[in-house]
Amino acid sequence: MSTGAITTAAQRLLTAMDQRKPCPPVRDLIGPTDVTAAYAVQQLLTQDRMERGAVVVGRKIGLTNPAVQQQLGVDRPDFGVLFADMDYTGTPIPRTALLQPKVEAEIAFVLGEDLAGGLSAExxxxxxxxxxxxxEVVDSRIADWDISYADTVADNASAGLYVLGDRLPTGVDTSSVTMTMTVNGETASIGCGTDCLGGPLKALLWLAETARDLGEPLRAGHIILSGALGPMVAVHPGDHVEARIVLSDEPIGTAVVDFAAEPR
Structure with missing residues (x-):
């Protein structure tokens, strides 16, 4: 893949971000399945954001749930970068912050040490x-979410914003949880821990190994969004979203986000 094609793809996505207007897919430039080229584009976007002052606070894992993979027509996970200004915990999300938002209920992990050497589940x-x-509020700079695997990887794994909710009990078996997400009080998505690549900790292990092998290991203090527990759902201004995590019929944590209504 030529450097020119990678640079042109990155510029297309950067223009979409800056002009707040979705763009055509980038697979015409880098192909629909070229993982190396797609992550090279993502790296250019990350570099641009950091040069503008953005601070990296973690990573997000995407496409871990079979239902989400089916929704997007892909067959493997990916990852993107989280920046500090993506955190909207406790803050309504303005319409201008996003282009084509959808929501996913997830388990987020906070790391207390680097994951840079030999890795195992333990x-x-x-x-x-x-x-x-x-x-996680996912968003796509690609018009109409018309994405291949390479498109979403290049577009920072379709990262948008995120909200952290209740801290879960220490030592909870996240692979055994179930999830219900509601939009305006109506059930919109259901799922369970094993739908996330067999379990959220298994997804974290996949990410840790992948990031280490790429020379950019996960670090202490990073926030990791481990992937969707159920299908993603489109949202609109004025929507109220709640994700409830349950273990053995007992609620153990909730995350909530509000989308600001359109001004009258």
Missing amino acids: TVRRAVTGSHAAI
């Missing part, structure tokens, strides 16, 4: 100092 489990109910 080392990953020990590295987690806290877990939270969370809502």
Whole structure:
């Protein structure tokens, strides 16, 4: 893949962000399945954001749920970068912050140590100092969500914003939880821990290994959104979203986000 094609793809996405207008897919430039080229585009976008003052606070794992993979026509997970200004915990989200928002209920992990060396399920489990109910607000700079795997990877794994909810009990088995997400009080998505790549900690292990192998390991203090527990759902101005995490019929945590209504 030529450097020119990668640079042109990155510029297309940057223009969409700056002008707040979705753009055509970038697969005409980098192909629909070229993982290396897609992450090279993502890296250029990350570099641009950091040069503008953005601060990296973690990563997000995407496409872990079979239902979401089916929704988007892909067959493997991906990852993107979280920045500090993506955190809207406790703050209504203005319409101008997003282009084509959808929501996913997730488990978020906070790391207490680096995940840079030999990795196993146990080392990953020990590295987690806290877990939270969370809502990821995914967004696509690609018009009409017309994305291939390479399109979403290049577009920072369709990252938008996120909200952290209640801290979950220490040592909770996140693979055994169930989830119900409501929009304006109506059930919009249901799922369970095993729908997230077999379990959220398994998804975290996949990310830790992938990031380490790419030379950009996960670090202490990082927030990790581990992937959707159920299908993603489109949202609109004025919507109120709640994601409830349950274990053995007992509620253990909730995340809430409001989308500001359109001004009259």
